[in-house]
């Protein structure tokens with residue numbers, strides 16, 4: 190059975206977050222079109238996952254750089270690395286990923302980066318090859334729904350957006366095919382246009398949900 194992981198990075202909750210509301214339209218459409226695909230929700234603001242602290246950094250270095258085995262790590266290092274690997278293993282078990290996040294200070298909320306840090310594991314999610322790194326998460330597709338207070342698309346501000354850009358780079362590095370992002374922008378800039386902007390993004394999300402499994406997208 191195919192599976193979709195719905196990953197949200199917004200602490201505001203569905204009632205207050207425009208992005209989460211657009212995300213629900215995506216989910217509903219996806220479920221209607223693909224009722225047999227199992228859906229799991231992951232709220233990164235409540236999920237307990239390993240942080241890239243000193244223990245994890247040292248454990249990672251010992252395993253990857255110095256050829257240590259798990260039982261040569263300290264107990265706390267082993268505990269944290271196993272937690273990281275368990276999260277990555279669960280992530281790998283999905284076929285589709287939907288990320289929903291707002292733009293915060295030109296990037297995504299920090300929890301999203303912290304989550305992605307758990308997925309970069311040489312030999313598991315990517316491999317070092319003579320031709321450079323190669324993503325191992327093949328035949329998987331992702332979509333990103335991003336809300337923005339300002340307006341960036343088609344303006345000189347476009348290039349300073351770093352949240353969606355990094356997410357795409359990171360997922361593609363891991364081998365995942367990434368669809369175009371559904372962007373709802375100008376939400377704080379044009380308060381009178383908010384319903385119209387959200388509605389347009391929901392319509393795009395509804396179509397994108399139906400197209401996601403068939404879409405063929407280039408990866409690095």
Ligand SMILES: Cc1cc2nc3c(=O)[nH]c(=O)nc-3n(C[C@H](O)[C@H](O)[C@H](O)COP(=O)(O)O)c2cc1C
Nearest residue numbers: 206207208209291292293294295336337338339376
């Ligand atoms: C901490 C914080 C930082 C923000 N930084 C940006 C930003 O850099 N650029 C931007 O366009 N909007 C920024 N915003 C505005 C949000 O992206 C905007 O309000 C968006 O609509 C939030 O979506 P939501 O309703 O799904 O939370 C920021 C909001 C917060 C709370």
